[in-house]
Amino acid sequence: MRLFGIETEYGIAREDCENADPVVESMELVRAYLDGHFTRRWDYRGENPHEDQRGFRVTELAQDKEEELFAEQDAHRPFSFHDMKSDLVLPNGARFYNDHTHPEYSTPECRSLKDIVAHDRAGERILLVAAQRRNTALGGSMIQLYKNNTDFHGHSYGCHDNYLVSRSLKFEELVRGLLPFLVSRQLIAGAGKVGREAQ
Structure with a gap:
């Protein structure tokens, strides 16, 4: 049995407030x-991004410094981590939440x-x-959502796909089989981004 899914980060803007906090x-x-009938939340207990797919634990990730910066900024906000994430597990099994600013x-x-x-x-x-x-x-049409990959200010975000693979699959075999698809999928599926707005 093969299982897969996708995660989509949406762009968000508020028309009436230039300095709105995303x-x-x-x-x-x-x-x-x-709504009043539904309050299931996401359970973070099993998550650890430092656990590597190849079966070992890493001490540092490239994103750690950025995550520390986010945590420092979020520490000054008037709400908790769980309030900030606002994680929902929906009746269809999907997850709907705030991922930093999306x-x-x-x-x-x-x-x-x-x-x-x-x-x-x-x-x-x-x-x-x-x-x-x-x-x-808010009293009118003020929130705009975008299914895109850039905020046109140098930040990228996007749509991620997920695949369930056996731990017994050697990492080198996974890379050899998946890498050609990942390199060419932008041409095949039309999603993604190349380049920067600042150039």
Whole structure:
């Protein structure tokens, strides 16, 4: 059985407020989707990014310094880590949360391409409903969402795919089989980004 899924980080902007905090706006967008019947949250207990796929623990990751900077900034915010993430596990098995400065929708684990496309489209509708509710709370159409890969200020974000593979698969075999696809998928699927806006 093969399982796969995708995670999409959406761009977010607030029309009426040039200096709006994207962390707060992403939090409020996710919270706007909540209704009174549903409060399941994400469980972080099993997560550790320092556990390597090859079976060992790394002491440092390239992203650690950036994560420390985010943590330092977030320590001055008037809400907790869990409030900031505003993590939801939705009834369809998807995850909807604030990923630093972006609302992110992660599909549930899927077994077919048809399922993954359906769940990706469901994510678009879920974000649309959340944006409509948030805009109603703000008194008009102020929140804009973008399914893109750049904020046009030098920051990239995007859509990630996930694959379940056996730990018994040798890492070199995984790289040899997957790397050609990862290099060419931008041409095949039309997603991604090359270059920088500053050039």
